[in-house]
Amino acid sequence: MLTVKILGTGCANCKRLEQISRKTVSALDLEAEIVKVTEYPEIMAYGVMSTPGLVINEKVVSYGRIPSPAEVTTWLNEAQKAA
Amino acid sequence: MSTATSQPQQDSRSWLLVSGVAILWLLAYNIVEPLANWLAYGLFSLPEGSHLGEALAFFFYDVPKIILLLGGMIFLITLLRSFFSPEQTRAWLGGKREGVGNALAALLGVITPFCSCSAVPLFIGFVESGIPLGVTFSFLTATPVVNEIALVMLFGLFGWKVAGLYLVSGLLIAVLAGVLIGRLNMERYVEDFVWQVKAGQIDTPNYKPSWTERFQIAWESTKEIVGKVWLYVVIGIAIGAGIHGYVPESALAGILGKDAWWSVPVGVLLGIPLYSNAAGIIPVVHALMEKGAALGTALAFMMSVVALSLPELIILRRVLKPQLIALFITILAIAIIITGYIFNLVI
Structure with a gap:
């Protein structure tokens, strides 16, 4: 079971990242929980200053941009193997 | 990532494509004026010098010209911005003294890419890492005061001198506002939770995009921005x-x-509650100026409308107490009024 966290206060970019993550998770047919982190102290605790941020199993994989679905796929697969 | 073509190959293809588009852009930009005149006076056969003819020729000329300019310049600006990041900016600003720090922060504020919803995390991240409050303010003030859409529109409608004056005075206002807030020791008017935030460390390095990706980023935001403002x-x-x-x-x-x-001052005060984007307001200001409005008055009104916007102030309220917000608005309003007078005196 993977935990995917979207760090961001809910602007357009954060929503796009959430969409990409959801699609990728279902395309890979993974068991994953997708959590939206919207509180500033919690976002900052990951060291992320520029949103949106993407955290997979508590590891920050990207921040300040919207990664491509291909990248998200790679990260999800890596996390799945490590788990 | 892709196996079919290597990154250098892909990048040179992208360069070729972008160069081709740039040539088309130049061609289009140069046929706008003859085309507009032909439309107004030729196709609609309106007499030259008539009210309707002048209004139409003006409209047919300015709309494509400004939209082309906006597209081209936003593309270039975003491309340039893709070489900067908030994290890098924070590292550059760390340990800088007041004055130098404020000037650098204002410059970097204009060029560092971040979406408006990142303003609060950026504020916390800067302050938390020990960057002085005043320097942080210079950074965050520069972005709305020097608005890139306003800059491009001023360049398109008024020429490079006015655009340059706008850029320089905006930077000065950001430096001044930061220095003042720093001197007045406003730290206690920052919401308490900000000082308690403990930021974590990320070991993920900042992403370095390829040229192809930079072009893509620039193209995406050009589409987004032009799509948002063209109607205005x-x-x-x-x-x-x-x-x-x-x-x-x-x-x-x-x-x-x-x-x-x-x-x-009346223009600036009117501009604070008014919230519009630069795209809609500058053409009107331009026309008003032709009819005798002074440049300083017009620019001060425009800066107030664009820089002092309620939505942004509401976002900042999350981290700033009302007293500091009030001070911030007052400083900006006075600085813009002074700028207006200086422009009226000089030009």
Whole structure:
């Protein structure tokens, strides 16, 4: 079971990242929980200053941009193997 | 990532594509004026010098010209911005003294890419890492005060001198606001939770995009921004064209001219609650100026509308107590009023 966290206060970019993550998770047919982190102290605790941020199993994989679905796929697969 | 073509190959293809588009852009930009005249005076066979003919020629010329300019310049600006990041900026600002730090922060504020919803995390991240409050303010003030859409529109409608003056005075305002807030020791008017945030460390390095990706980023945001503002441009220019064609010369000199000293502060005060984007307001301002409004008055109004926007102030309220917000608005309003007077004196 993977935990995917979207760090961001809910602007357009954060929503796009959430969409990409959801699609990728279902395309890979993974068991994953997708959590939206919207509180500033919690976002900052990951060291992320520029949103949106993407955290997979508590590891920050990207921040300040919207990664491509291909990248998200790679990260999800890596996390799945490590788990 | 892709196996079919290597990254250098892909990048040279992208360069070729971008160069091709740039040539097309230049061609289009150069046929706009003859085309507009032909449309207004040829196709619609309106007599030259007539009210409607002038208004239409103005409209047909300005709309494509401004939209082309916006597209091209936003692309270049975003491309340039893709070489900067908030994290890098924070590292550069760390340990800088007041003054130098404020100037650097204002410059970096203009060029560092971040979306408006990142303003609060950035504020916390900067302050938390020990960057002085005043320097952080210079950084965050520069972004709305020097608005890139306003800059491009001023360049397109007024020329590079006015655009340059706007850029320089915006930077000065950001430096000044930061220095003042730093000197006044406003730290206690920052919400308490900000000082308690403990930021974590990320070991993920900042992403380094390839040229192809940089072009893609620039293209995406060009599409997004032009898609968002084109309608305002059209409406603004339509109103401007109407004023251009129908309002008599120097009709406004009495109320908006240089001698009406009170029009600068009134314009700025009016601009604070008004929230519009630069795209809609600048064509109107341009037309008003042709009819006798003074440049300083017009620019001060525009800066106030664009820089002091309620939505942004509401976002900042999350981290700033009302006293500091009030001080911030006051400093900006006074600085913009002074800028307006200086412009009216100089030009």
